[in-house]
Amino acid sequence: MKTILLFTAFLLITTGCFAKTITGKVTGPDSDEVIGVTITIKGSSVFTSTNFDGDYSIEAAPEDILVFSYTGYDSQEILVGNQMVINIQLTSSSLDAVIVTGYRNYNKQNSSKASSTNTTRPNTNAIQRLSGQTAGIRIQNANGQPGTNSTIQIRGAASINSRKKPLVVINGKTMTEKELKNLNPSDISGITVLKDASATAIYGNRGTNGVILIDTEKDIKLNEAEIVMHQIRDLFENESYKNIAENEFEQVGTSPLSTFSIDVDKASYSNVRRMINNGQTVAPDAVKVEEMINYFNYDYDQPTGDHPFAVHTAVSKTPWNKETQLVKIGLQGKDINKDDLPASHLTFLIDVSGSMSNQNKLPLLKSAFKILVEQLREQDKVSIVVYAGAAGIVLEPTSGADKETIINSLENLDAGGSTAGGQGIELAYKVAQENFIKNGNNRVILATDGDFNIGASSDQAMEKLIEEKRKSGVFLSVLGMGYGNYKDSKLETLADKGNGNHAYIDNIQEAHKVFGKEFNGSLYTIAKDVKLQVEFNPKNVLAYRLIGYENRLLDTEDFVDDTKDAGELGIGHTVTALYEIIPTGKDSKHLKELTDLKYTNTSFSKDFNNELFTVKLRYKKPDGEKSMLMEFVQNNKTSRADDNMQFAAAVAMFGMQLRNSSYYNETTLEDVVQLAKKGKGKDKNGYRAEFIRLVESYRDYNKDIRFYSGQ
Incomplete structure (x- = not known):
């Protein structure tokens, strides 16, 4: 009997040490499911994350402590003990910041x-x-x-x-x-x-x-x-970015029209964040102010008419120049319920060359695609094409219901060899066209560091190749990964010319943002070739400059030319453009003296005294070839800057400082922080708080530079 009791006690003690499956759900302060929460076993590298429904599953022993963490919320630690189900409700961070790993700290x-x-x-x-x-x-x-x-x-x-x-x-x-x-x-x-x-x-x-x-x-x-x-300067010498020549002020008397293509790319912000996190000097040409602004969502009202997006305009004082005014033009894409979306065929085009072997490339890429796969429905299909020294098909079209097969195909990928990017693109589009879903969502998703070195590899060759493939009706998403030999210029070209968008994945939280929270907008286009043209009224505006969009400028005649490519807008996406304008009657050091015109009449109409500018937009339906026109008028009145205006202005100010712009007017990083805090608003997902933390860290980083260099 004594032996039996001892044996029973032994079993009770030892079984308590064995790992068991812990499941649960993570919700936010409003009891909404939170996707992408990281659950880590404290003191180990074992982790998982919540799926689209906020559910998770992890193997853990009773003595393990689970750490629940997510951007914008306080971390929570829970001892497993005898629990089999652990549900967590996150609380908003008590600090005015979020967890962002890797800010350089010299203390x-x-x-x-x-x-x-x-x-x-x-x-x-x-x-x-x-x-x-x-x-x-x-x-x-x-x-x-x-x-x-x-x-x-x-x-x-x-x-x-x-x-x-x-x-x-x-x-x-x-x-x-x-x-x-x-x-x-x-x-x-x-x-x-x-x-x-x-x-x-x-x-x-x-x-x-x-x-x-x-x-x-x-x-x-x-x-x-x-x-x-x-x-780590040596790591970044081989990165490449397109040269950006900052937009200058244009005088309305001679150039009343400003025309550009919209941009929903967001790669620049996460790339700049990566540079700051790594203690790297930010390359000025890596800073695309419009992409930094558009990384964040803005609370614009949904469209109510037949058009797939609404237009919102506002004018307020410029926070960095008391002599000018700031114009905000915002587009809000229509939200569509996931169940109402058309069926998709997604072709994953994955770079498995040797340059992708680093932990922040192929391994991170696999994790990112797993998040995407979790969102797929039975009617959706996935094909996988890979390329290194050559290109090949890893997975034939597979239903989104068979997630295990898709994920296993991703897990089996290894990196090695050279980079035949052009050949990979050819094969991916071939697969996409052979499995084209009529009236569906057909898209190639390219994931790479952009280091193509076999076959067509120059930016010009890539542009020519992708323009030809665009005619197939297949859209393109481009994911930039890693650093050291990151080719942003090439990936930007592919996204711009391939009816697509460009994101940079620097960590797993960014993957959750792109393929979790913004899944619909990232993969479903509601309007293509979206062009915007602003005509300023010389009665009230002396000069203007578009902040950012330097690589998206169009000629005046391109606005009505339906053969001219422009940007795409996804479901629920917002697009924001800022202009700095000099009112008529104001003087500015930034204006150059113009030669008087002899033959051209520069007088202006007196019929529109109360108008500041007119916004015209052209767009096509995703499968259309003829554009439609929208037009809006902004009256000559300023209003108090709301949260959206203040926050967008703060991001623009930071971008100008990073670029050493001619127009940031000696504002400081502390000015950026204070303005961003004023415009933080509700910040449901914590991204604005993250920006504030980023700037504060960069500010402290620069203080260290001045201190240690004796300045």
């Missing part, structure tokens, strides 16, 4: 360090100085004898990364083990080892195997400044 007390040392002791070389000094770091000699070649390991021999070497950084500059070995140990004043997620958050993929930070006695303040100046 070493806050750097998530595993351990550090200032202890001095004699060693043969600097590598041996590390041995036995910090927990979790292992120095192994080739033959076990002192003085022989050494291998540094972080995380432990049993780790999946145990065979890989950590990143070594001395005074902010990367160095090899050989250089480290030649460093005089007596010059070392401190050693810090980063082992957790902070290593990759701060140093990107290079920190996957841990980071060893070394400070030396000499010029330590200067070296701290070099942390800012040299931080």
